[in-house]
Amino acid sequence: MRAFRNPDVLWREEDESKAQAYEELEKGEDVEAIGTSVLFSDGVMLSLNLIATEIWKLCDGRDVNEIIADLTGRFEVDPDVLSKDATTFLSELKQKGFIYYED
């Protein structure tokens, strides 16, 4: 199943927050709580952290395994934890109508 961003969702990366998150990451700090992008649809605003933003950006027709493989190569995270978190996050996005799947 390939994941696609819903084109009705408007979104942007927050440059200052993103720079801050990468800076903290370099220092080995936890960046989970730093929002680096906002998604907006039908009055609902979502704030995503660095990893979630990267997952969102990869929803361009890739399947879940391809998304996870891409992130594992770029971030120092346990693949099993990442796989579980990414799957849960994608389910939430699907439930909110922010992404859709196609075969």
Next chain:
Amino acid sequence: MNLRELTWPLRMYWDLSGTFPDPGLCLKICSELVEIKILFLYLRVGSPAANGCCNDILGRLKGGNTRVSVTVSDLAILSSVLGQVDRTSLKLLLAEASSLHDVWSLIELAGREGKEESPFGISFEITQENFHEVPDVVSYCAENGIRDLVFPIQRLETGKSVFCVSRTDREEISRGLEGLDYSKLRLTIHDPFLWKIFFPDADYHEGGCQAANSMIYISPLYKVWPCPAMPVELGDLYETCLKDIILSEGKKRLRSVLLNSPGECAACDSSEKCLGGCRGRAYAMTGSLTVSDPACR
């Protein structure tokens, strides 16, 4: 995640003036709007003389990431916009109505356009005179191919009378809505208490006052306000650029005030999510930013 407070707003409300059209300034504002990545621009065209600026803005933003909606104030402007504006850069066109009769007229005009679905939506500002018409407006729009119905943010001014839908009024509207099917209507409701009538089981999605955070407003005189309903001047675009106004200490101070619920809300279970309701309305009615929305009472 901690992106509750944004550096740059997501939504900009901009009322264009026919009396003071300034194409040069409008395009300068547009450039900044693109730079700070505004996602939604809500233009309001109050007179035919402002149409030129509206077209310039739409042309400048065409093909970009900013989604634009235009609200026009009367039939003459609507006809003009329908005929002239490059619609490809326009996400939504709304016509203002202040009575059920206005809605009828607009729907008749939409019918003459010969489309099954109206090429424009309705923006219905609720006042003391028309609040009891809300259920009929909803019903009539739903039955006549209107897809978008907006109850817009009030443009409030300090010292002028402010209408808010009281608890009793809301109960009347609620009774009128019983049994109506408006599921196909795309409703936009900015008043948190009015919103609750239509969506009683859901939390108000804004999560507290968004003035000067996710939203910003440019008045017809090019003054920047936190929100159309909050008449607090953050800056003048003739003197200061938009980015500097948004990054100003005055704006930061205002946000720090709005992030705290008014003291009188302390005992309320909803205060964490509501943060005092529409703080602009409270300010316009009382002159204080630290009191709760009078519509709550």
